[in-house]
Amino acid sequence: MTRRYRSQDWFDNPDHIDMTALYLERFMNYGITPDELRSGKPIIGIAQSGSDISPCNRIHLDLAKRVRDGIRDAGGIPMEFPLHPIFENCRRPTAAIDRNLAYMGLVEILHGYPIDAVVLTTGCDKTTPSQLMAAATLDLPAIVLSGGPMLDGWLDGELVGSGAAIWKGRRRLAAGEIDNEKFLEIAAASAPSAGHCNTMGTASTMNAIAEALGMSLTGCSAIPAPYRERGQMAYETGRRIVALAEQDVRPSSILTREAFLDAIVTNAAIGGSTNAQQHIMAMARHAGVEIHTEDWMKYGHDVPLLLNMQPSGKYLGERFHRAGGVPAVMWELEQNGLLRSDRATVTGKTMKENLVGKETNDREMIWPFAAPLKEKAGFFVLSGNLFDFAIMKTSVISDEFRARYLSRPGSEGVFEARAIVFDGSDDYHKRINDPALDIDEDCILVIRGAGPIGWPGSAEVVNMQPPDALIKRGVKNLPTLGDGRQSGTSDSPSILNASPESAVGGGLAWIRTGDTVRVDLNNGTANMLVDEAEIERRKGDGIPAFPASQTPWQQIYRSTVGQMQSGACMELALEYRNLRDVVPRHNH
Numbered sequence: 001m002t003r004r005y006r007s008q009d010w011f012d013n014p015d016h017i018d019m020t021a022l023y024l025e026r027f028m029n030y031g032i033t034p035d036e037l038r039s040g041k042p043i044i045g046i047a048q049s050g051s052d053i054s055p056c057n058r059i060h061l062d063l064a065k066r067v068r069d070g071i072r073d074a075g076g077i078p079m080e081f082p083l084h085p086i087f088e089n090c091r092r093p094t095a096a097i098d099r100n101l102a103y104m105g106l107v108e109i110l111h112g113y114p115i116d117a118v119v120l121t122t123g124c125d126k127t128t129p130s131q132l133m134a135a136a137t138l139d140l141p142a143i144v145l146s147g148g149p150m151l152d153g154w155l156d157g158e159l160v161g162s163g164a165a166i167w168k169g170r171r172r173l174a175a176g177e178i179d180n181e182k183f184l185e186i187a188a189a190s191a192p193s194a195g196h197c198n199t200m201g202t203a204s205t206m207n208a209i210a211e212a213l214g215m216s217l218t219g220c221s222a223i224p225a226p227y228r229e230r231g232q233m234a235y236e237t238g239r240r241i242v243a244l245a246e247q248d249v250r251p252s253s254i255l256t257r258e259a260f261l262d263a264i265v266t267n268a269a270i271g272g273s274t275n276a277q278q279h280i281m282a283m284a285r286h287a288g289v290e291i292h293t294e295d296w297m298k299y300g301h302d303v304p305l306l307l308n309m310q311p312s313g314k315y316l317g318e319r320f321h322r323a324g325g326v327p328a329v330m331w332e333l334e335q336n337g338l339l340r341s342d343r344a345t346v347t348g349k350t351m352k353e354n355l356v357g358k359e360t361n362d363r364e365m366i367w368p369f370a371a372p373l374k375e376k377a378g379f380f381v382l383s384g385n386l387f388d389f390a391i392m393k394t395s396v397i398s399d400e401f402r403a404r405y406l407s408r409p410g411s412e413g414v415f416e417a418r419a420i421v422f423d424g425s426d427d428y429h430k431r432i433n434d435p436a437l438d439i440d441e442d443c444i445l446v447i448r449g450a451g452p453i454g455w456p457g458s459a460e461v462v463n464m465q466p467p468d469a470l471i472k473r474g475v476k477n478l479p480t481l482g483d484g485r486q487s488g489t490s491d492s493p494s495i496l497n498a499s500p501e502s503a504v505g506g507g508l509a510w511i512r513t514g515d516t517v518r519v520d521l522n523n524g525t526a527n528m529l530v531d532e533a534e535i536e537r538r539k540g541d542g543i544p545a546f547p548a549s550q551t552p553w554q555q556i557y558r559s560t561v562g563q564m565q566s567g568a569c570m571e572l573a574l575e576y577r578n579l580r581d582v583v584p585r586h587n588h
């Protein structure tokens, strides 16, 4: 099918030959000919997320070559361009602040340059939602190419998974079981190759979600970065995007409410990251789809855990891929009627068709729906006088934690704990081992000033480790609560993403150390047992202090961001939709 592409407004515009000359000439300096650009073929952007400071996505520098081959072979013209880097482990004060920046940058590129369709190169956590949010804003044909996880990490005959090994190593360090050198050795062993986290952390979660939404080719997300299939997937993705451009398959035909509900279901079945909550919300809102707070309980909570992958289970990414990856998990859900799979995907087939024959042959890795690893493994949504909304990842609640806090005879699903309140993580690190706090098993660690505005950006700090003395006594986890996030690789059953955050006067601003917090999973509530009059009195103390902005973007981010409950979006950006139809003015 031959159609007129938006890039032809630049390169083949008889009404503006003066401008066409200007647009064409500089592409020649790296060897593209005017004939190519004026051939009527689609210009396919490759949004390059890899760089030396985005090591999780660095594989895309190589994969892009195969994407280009695919695009050329299918009759398109590739144009690769860089994205704002995002590197979760290393970016201070938090990579979260860059999701909306990378989003905004990609929107500007896709809107302002002659690009007809785009390959989104995803990997590290926020590199996936930021690009899908932008594709939704443009509604330009788009396809996701995941970079893939690292190979499995091994040390001393045991699997060591990204992130999970760090949190466990920290606890062993605190207990005096290992020294600093061993800790670093564990960290190195967990990262044996190119790729993103080999656990079901936020990176693997978000790539799985992109696939569940129908935005990548079938089986794309779980292929480890160094495997040959990864390069082959890059080639096929390049070929496929040309067809999507030719047929004008827009993200809006794929990113429907049904697709997002399937993403919520799939996220529960894989034991996905709590960060998925805000990213799914953000992608849905940019796609103009309504996902409600209640949808997480209604569609997600009852879904069983099927995937035996860290941090909810035992294994890592290579085995997940060999077991069939995301399609094998979705097959199980499909067979049991949990999906709305009669919906379009980038393959050109429905999700239902994509899943045909995808049953796993590894039942140790992907458990049957009828006999799952855990029942009711989706996020639990809570509210009360501490916040309107927060979630708890039930798939990581250990038997030990359940027995201590949630299965007390006579008060099943309910616990009360004495709050120890920290204002940000510096305060936590400074005081957690202070004997004067007298922290014991009956305490809940509370952190505030860690949300989108307070931090700024919302940091992965809620999975606070108990004091060293408690860890030495064998207490691995205390209940924790906060207006920040936590690593998708953490096994902490925290109450997190609390909205509204303390910095905007949410209930967490008024809690004090020593207050009793009551969590009731039967009713979905979390409250401080402090009477209204006392809360009113405390409001006179003002909102707890949080750090000033250190850069211009931090200030802009703070003035535009919403709360995590609604995806921590740049709110004003939601007014802009279908930008690919809004052709920008000429520039000279």
Ligand SMILES: CC[C@@](C)(O)[C@@H](O)C(=O)O
Residues within 6 Å of the ligand: 088, 089, 125, 162, 163, 197, 200, 201, 202, 203, 273, 275, 460, 486, 487, 488, 489
């Ligand atoms: C340190 C980076 C991680 C592992 O926390 C993050 O990527 C996640 O999985 O949430």
